[in-house]
Amino acid sequence: MLHEILLSLSGHPSPLLRNDYSDPEASSLISPPERQLLDTAAHLSDLHCKLREQTSRISSTHPSAICRAVSTAIVAVHLASFQRKIIEVEDTILRRDAGLVGAYNIVPLTAVIGQFSGWTRRLEWLWGLIEFMTADEGRQDRLPCQAAKLIDRLRNELQTGYADVSETSRSLLQVAETSWLKQVSAWVVYGRKPTVGGYDFFIREDEEEEPGYRIDYDLLPSFVTPSAAASMLFIGVSINRARSRASTDLGASGLSHLSSQHQELxxxxxxxxxxxxxxxxxxxxxxxxxxxxxKLLPLARVLEILKVLREFFLVGRGEFAIALTQQADEKVRSRWRRADNLAYEKRSALGTVVVKEGEVSAVLARTWAFLVSMQSQHADDDEALELARDLLRLHVSKSVKAVTPAKGSDHAMNKILDAIAPTPFRNLLFSVPVTLTMPIQYPLDLFLAHSDLQIYTAINSYLLSVRRAHLRLTDLWKITSLRRHHPPPPRAPYGNTKSGISKTRLLRERASLRSSIMRGTWSTSSAAIFFLGETEAYLQVEVVEGLWSHFHGWMTGTRESTRGEPSRPSTSQGALPRINTVDDNARLDSDESPASSQDTQPNHDPQSLSTAHRQYLGALTRRLLLTQPAFTTPLYGLLIQIDHLVALVYRLHSVWVAADLEADEGVVDAFSNLDAEERDVRAQLRGVERRVKFGIEDVISALRTLSLDSSFVAEIEGEEGTLEDEMDGDGVEKYRPHRVGGIDRLLMKLDFGGWFGPPAVDRPGRDDERFS
Known part of the structure; x- marks a missing residue:
């Protein structure tokens, strides 16, 4: 009987242990205590058989290499230990050891079964683990057990409180984590995904993603932080690309890091x-x-690209914004003039005025030509301009998919892209969606991603729209005949006659009447210019330049000792102040702090720069209020009304010029009714003036609401961390966005003098006038 029990425990089915003894004759042969002991042995035998069967199947067919390794470890370590225990008990009996064999060579069944008392809970726990690994097999809606879930379960089982279960879990966890670490080693050392059992590896190939790989966070064990996962993705992608270009970029020195990486792991x-x-x-x-x-991506190369992004995407170079706006307006006006020159029967709605892709590219080419001509006049060798000419592209977005920013696997970047308001500022330059883009080539893709460029594009459309409205309003003052007109009297002797005097009086009465008609337009335009000027100064000087100076100082190791109020540089030709460039910032920092020039530049790796850059972009979008639709929506409506106001002023001017030719020179246009057209334009102009004023009030009201929004203020105030206490592994300061700007400061400037007063929310007919 003992031999049968030991054979059954070894995994051989035995009728002795599987008999239920329901027959009265059979039950009389075995007492109830013995039947209970045999049930315990049968339970252990059944668990042993099922474990061997399931582990054999998992080790041969499961798609996860970690699950196969754990299953093999269960057989090779724990079931083998159970088998050795059976042999040890058998050897003890055969040697007639007094620990089991009593007087007259009697072996108590209780003592034999008691030798396996510690294995019941362990085998039951192992069977529960096997069931966990095979729970989702055969189901179409769920994948088989994955390494991350298995490792997390084993780590949780360390805290059960049972010493034997904790020891078993620890041994299996070591096998699972070692197998998982081998997969990680193949990625972070050689830049290759595991060729065997990569079913549940957290790095996934994806051609739609920016680096060609992405992180599946569901496949990450709980002990891996998102930052560590991002570092592993960056390391593997970098090595992968470096190896693909080793013959040209690295040579034999590119493999010198392998030994140190192996030692770390x-x-x-x-x-x-x-x-x-x-x-x-x-x-x-x-x-x-x-x-x-x-060697692939030195800091100087990163600073060079960031300088291009700062000057052209963030409108730091005012002459670029001016030239692009002027060339775009000229292209749109030329399309309208071409449509007006067509015969009426040949016109086809707005099909003749829609700007095409080639024309948009031509506008950018003429913009570069204008900037180069300015550069040649000043004899200035501008490397940033030459690099921008090679990289920057202007495209028409023809579909909603092209307009909507594409999301990647980076959760932080997806959060920033989701937070950006969907206000279509990119429609204002050409009346069609137009975006300024730049190709990202190797090795810049180690630092800059396409999602970063999409944020730059959104900010560029936003800042350029405000700048464009400001320029178009100030250009109205260039129409001298509208702004001031003092008609001189005719020459003598005709000027001394009654007809000459009457004509002089007629011309001056006409100029006086038109001046009174334009008085409201000039006052509204002046108020709008003041609003746009202060808003633009806040966005450009306070926010963009403040964040850029701090970010640049962090990258180069030059920190400002004190932060005073940024001065506004003088401008030429109405251009936006050209913000300090990289070289200017370095020179200013060295002048302010002599000790800073002696500091060495911190050795930031590309991923640290990329992470800091994305934090900088996130702070930039929040500080620019680009994440607040309550502000961007009324601002967009105001910019549209300003465009309408400018168009009506130019139209009224053309009507008056035609009327003067008709009255003074006798040039008559038989196809136009100038008096009716003038009345119509003047009526529209009065309505647009009111809507512009209401639009400014709405924007200011939105700013006041944001300044009182505790959640928005808390989000902004929580951006800046403690730089002195937050260091990375090499003791270099981590980047934290600088605290700049402040809506209250902008509101104080806009409210100065009460030039608009409180918004008249309940003013009769206000909504009808604003949106008519």
Whole structure:
């Protein structure tokens, strides 16, 4: 009987243990206590058989390499230990050891079964783990067990409170984490995905993503932080690309980092600690940066690209905004003139005035030609301009999909893209969606992503729209005949006659009447210019320049000792003040702080720069209020009304010019009724003036609401961290966005003198006038 029990425990089915003893004759042979002991042995035998069967199937067919490794470890370690225990008990009986064999060679069944008392809970726990690994097999709607879930379960089982279960879980966790670390090693050391069992590896290939790879956060074990996962993605992608270009970029020196990476990973011990693992990955990233990436993407190259983004996408170079706006307006006017020159029967709605892709590219080409001509006049060798000419492109977005920013696998960037208001500022330049873009080529893609460029494009459309409205309003003052007109009397002797005097009186009465008609337009335009000027100064000087100076100082290791009120540089030709460039900032910092010139530049790796850059972009979008539809929507409506106001002023001027030719020179246009057209334009002009004023009031009201919004203020106030206490692995300061701007300061400037007064919300007919 004992031999049968031991064979059954070894995994061989036995009728002795599987008999239910329901027959009265059979039950009389075995007492109830013995039947209970045999049930315990049968339970252990059944668990042993099922474990061997299921582990064999998992080890041969499961798609996860980690699950196969754990299943193999269960057989090779724990079931083998159980088998050795059976042999040990059998050897003890055969040797007639007094621990089991009593007097007269009697072996108590209780003592034999008691030898396996510690294995019941362990085998039951192992069977529960096997059921967990096979729970989703055969289901179409769910994938089989994945490594991350298995590792998390094993880590949780360490805290059960049972020593034997904790020891078993620890041994299996070591196998699982070691197998998982081998997959990670293939990625962070050689830049290759695991060729075997990569079913549940957290790095996924995706051709639609920016680097060609993405992170599946559902496949990450709980001890891996998002920052460590992002570092591993960056390391693998960088090595992958560096190896593909090793013959031209790296040579043999590109492989010098392998030994140090192996050492960092070899020092990790299971169970992995989240902090220690993150430090090891960070150390590998720094080593890779110092040995390989520093040659591919030096800091000077990053600063060069950021300078282009600052000056052209963030409208830091005012002459670019002026030239692009003027060339775009000229292209649109030429299309309208071409439509007017067509015969009436040949006109086809607005099809003749729609701007096409080639014309948009031609506008940018003429803009570059204008800037180059200015550069040649000043004999200034501008490398940023030459680089921008090679990189920047102006495109027409022909579909909603092209207009909507594409999202990647970076959760932080997706959050920023989701927060940007969908207000279509890109429609204002050409009346069609137009975006300023730039191709991202290797090795810049190690630092700059397409999602970053989409944020720059959105900010560029926003800032350029405000700048364009400001320029168009100030251009109205160039129409001298509207702004001031003092008709001189006719020459003598005709000027001394009655007809000459009457004509002089007629011309001056006409000028006086038109001046009175335009008085409201000039006052409204002046108020709008004041509003746009102060708003633009806040956005450009306070926010963009403040954040850029601090970010540039962090990258180059030059920090401002004190931050005073930024001065507004003088402008030429009505251009927006050209904000300090990289070289200007470095010179100013060195002048303000002599000690700063002696500091060495921090050795930022590309991922640290990329992470800091995205934090900078996130702070920039929030500080520019681009994430607040309550502000951008009324601002967009105001810009549209300003365009309407400018168009009506030009139209009224053309009507008056035609009327003067008809009255003074006898040039008559038989197809036009100038008096009726003038009345119509003047009526529309009065309505647009009111809507512009109401639009400004709405924008100011939105600013007041934001200034009182506690959630918005808390979000802005929480951007800046403690720089002195937050260091990375090499003791370099982590970037935290600088606290700049402040809506209250802008509101104080806009409210100065009460030039508009409180918004008249309940004014009769206000909504009808605003949106008519």
């Amino acid at each position: 070899a020092r990790l011990s299971s169970p992995f600690n989240s902090v220690i693992f993150s430090r090891a990955i960070t150390s590998i990233r720094y080593t890779l940066s110092r040995t390989t990436l520093q």
